[in-house]
Amino acid sequence: MLLAIDCGNTNTVFSIWNGDEFIATWRTATEHQRTADQYYVWLLSLMNLNKVNAEIRNVIISSTVPRVVFNLRVLADRYFGTRAMVVGKSDCDIPLDVRVDSGAGVGSDRLVNTVAGYDLFGGNLIIVDFGTATTFDVVDHDGAYIGGVIAPGVNLSLEALHQEAAALPHVDIARPEKVIGTNTVMCMQSGVFWGYIGLVKEICQRIITEHGSEMRIISTGGLGPLLQSAEKVFDEWKDDLTMHGLRLIFEHNENLEIK
Numbered sequence: 001m002l003l004a005i006d007c008g009n010t011n012t013v014f015s016i017w018n019g020d021e022f023i024a025t026w027r028t029a030t031e032h033q034r035t036a037d038q039y040y041v042w043l044l045s046l047m048n049l050n051k052v053n054a055e056i057r058n059v060i061i062s063s064t065v066p067r068v069v070f071n072l073r074v075l076a077d078r079y080f081g082t083r084a085m086v087v088g089k090s091d092c093d094i095p096l097d098v099r100v101d102s103g104a105g106v107g108s109d110r111l112v113n114t115v116a117g118y119d120l121f122g123g124n125l126i127i128v129d130f131g132t133a134t135t136f137d138v139v140d141h142d143g144a145y146i147g148g149v150i151a152p153g154v155n156l157s158l159e160a161l162h163q164e165a166a167a168l169p170h171v172d173i174a175r176p177e178k179v180i181g182t183n184t185v186m187c188m189q190s191g192v193f194w195g196y197i198g199l200v201k202e203i204c205q206r207i208i209t210e211h212g213s214e215m216r217i218i219s220t221g222g223l224g225p226l227l228q229s230a231e232k233v234f235d236e237w238k239d240d241l242t243m244h245g246l247r248l249i250f251e252h253n254e255n256l257e258i259k
């Protein structure tokens with residue numbers, strides 16, 4: 001079986017693919033000091049608790065936090081007897097063209113989402129990923145990654161308000177009953193909620209205008225359904241988009257080895 005690991009700035013997601021479907025998915029906080037042994041004890045405990053009987057033979061990793069990759073590779077080698085495939089390394093082929101400025105780096109998560117988005121929805125896409133940062137990835141008609149936009153993430157914005165303005169409390173994002181808040185919490189929630197709807201709609205519209213063709217807007221991450229509850233912002237929401245892309249990239253590289 002395949003263990004797919006998506007390591008973001010805030011959370012790391014582990015999913016097990018049995019060849020037909022993902023049979024289990026777990027999430028933990030991203031901590032660069034966590035050892036391979038700690039990862040294994042945590043993962044084994046969850047597998048036993050959920051009665052998941054999986055013999056993991058392969059591992060693929062996508063990480064936006066370079067410092068955690070070493071211990072994840074040790075996890076794969078020590079406990080699963082395999083060399084982990086890492087998206088972005090020279091020995092991991094990505095089945096798409098990347099058309100950005102020469103020498104410009106592209107986050108592995110954005111490439112993985114592009115592979116998944118093109119496979120599921122075809123070309124001419126905007127993929128909006130709500131993570132620590134809110135990213136907009138633009139997929140051309142032939143599946144190529146051609147650039148995007150990076151904006152502050154929702155929780156990052158809320159935390160900045162709380163930390164930098166002494167009188168403002170920490171609040172969670174929620175859909176407010178009214179746009180005009182009648183207390184501090186409602187004012188903050190309205191500003192973030194409707195502000196992000198405006199941000200997403202405006203950036204997507206400008207991308208579509210600049211691209212010069214109709215495009216579908218796909219979202220991933222937990223905020224998508226919340227924003228969609230107020231206005232139709234996205235054409236589709238796919239929570240496990242990154243995991244789907246990791247599985248496709250692994251299978252692509254496996255087929256290259258067979259050939």
